[in-house]
Amino acid sequence: MTETAAAVAGTLVRRDGVALWRQIGQALEAEITAGALPPGTRLPTEAALSARFAVNRHTIRRAMEELEARGLVRIEQGRGSFVAEDVVDYRLGPRTRFSENIRRDNRAPEGRIIRVAEVDADTTIAEALRIRRGRPVILVERLALADGRPVVLGTHHFPAPRFAKLPALLAADASITSAMAACGVPDYRRQLTRITARLPTPEEADLLHQARSRPVLVTEAVNVDPAGAVVDVTFGRYPAGRVQLVVES
Numbered sequence: 001m002t003e004t005a006a007a008v009a010g011t012l013v014r015r016d017g018v019a020l021w022r023q024i025g026q027a028l029e030a031e032i033t034a035g036a037l038p039p040g041t042r043l044p045t046e047a048a049l050s051a052r053f054a055v056n057r058h059t060i061r062r063a064m065e066e067l068e069a070r071g072l073v074r075i076e077q078g079r080g081s082f083v084a085e086d087v088v089d090y091r092l093g094p095r096t097r098f099s100e101n102i103r104r105d106n107r108a109p110e111g112r113i114i115r116v117a118e119v120d121a122d123t124t125i126a127e128a129l130r131i132r133r134g135r136p137v138i139l140v141e142r143l144a145l146a147d148g149r150p151v152v153l154g155t156h157h158f159p160a161p162r163f164a165k166l167p168a169l170l171a172a173d174a175s176i177t178s179a180m181a182a183c184g185v186p187d188y189r190r191q192l193t194r195i196t197a198r199l200p201t202p203e204e205a206d207l208l209h210q211a212r213s214r215p216v217l218v219t220e221a222v223n224v225d226p227a228g229a230v231v232d233v234t235f236g237r238y239p240a241g242r243v244q245l246v247v248e249s
Contacts, residue, residue, distance in 0.1 A: 012024070012055070020059050021055075021063040021066070022066070024060065024063040025063040025064075025066050028063070028073075029072060032072055040083060041083045043064075043080065043081040043082065043083065046061065046064075064081055071241060074241055074242065075210070077206050077209065077211065079209055087243065087244045088107070088242060088244065090151065090152070090244065091246045091248050092221075092245055092246065092248065093190065093247070093248035093249070095190070096190050098111070098144050098152070099111075099175070107147045108147050109145070110145040111145070111175060112144075113170050113171075114143055115139070115140070115141040116138070116141075116167045116171075118136050118137070118138055118160060119136070119139050120136065121133055121137045121157070128222055129230050130230050135159070135160070136161075137159065137160055138157070138158040138160050138167065139157055140157075140158070140166065140170060140176065141153070141154070142154050142174065149209070151239070151242060151243050152237065153208055153237045154235070154237075155235045155236075162185075165179075165182065165183055166180075166183060185231050187225070187226060188223045188224060188225050190222070191222045192220075192222040193219055193247075194219065195218070195245060196217075197240065200214075200215075204216060208237065208239045209239075210242070214239065214241055216238060216240060217237070217238040217240050217243065218235065218238075219234075219235070220233070220234075220235055221234045221235075
């Protein structure tokens with residue numbers, strides 16, 4: 001029996017040369033490759049895997065971290081570990097619409113409003129919206145999902161006088177595009193997008209269901225109406241292991 005076959009059977013070859021955590025990773029990888037653990041499957045808990053392989057949880061954790069680093073599994077804070085699914089292609093272009101984007105990928109879109117508040121524009125937001133610093137801004141934080149999985153956490157900023165009805169509209173329907181149309185902006189286009197990457201905050205990792213050690217892709221988008229007036233400045237955070245940004249002209 002080979003080392004991998006032995007590990008799949010739940011036994012480990014305890015000898016020099018191949019670490020126990022690596023053997024466990026090879027066993028789980030073999031099960032994923034063979035289809036015994038299909039994409040999206042929730043993996044057994046650390047306690048269950050510890051019992052199966054007769055090792056401590058630290059060894060299991062090391063194996064899972066390696067599988068996550070290779071993109072074979074995803075670890076969601078507070079929910080467990082799952083076999084990685086196909087990466088979502090999220091297209092960024094002059095007319096980016098979340099629901100259209102996700103449906104093009106044959107997935108079901110969903111939006112959840114996390115927070116709506118009126119705040120004073122700081123220097124960065126004021127410059128982007130082309131308003132004076134300290135002017136009122138409607139801040140909307142929205143979590144967007146594809147097939148029930150979080151794919152982007154967006155923080156939107158709208159000039160308050162023009163979008164005063166936005167909070168009430170979003171309370172009834174989480175579609176930002178529909179709410180903007182009801183505020184007199186039936187169409188808008190993306191004028192500018194900046195893309196960077198960083199580690200998530202604890203809150204971002206929790207909402208995006210990902211490990212805090214995994215990076216997020218960050219976009220800064222400026223949207224304008226047909227007359228060229230800035231109507232929205234949005235910062236989006238995407239789980240890098242689950243979403244691939246595709247820039248279209």
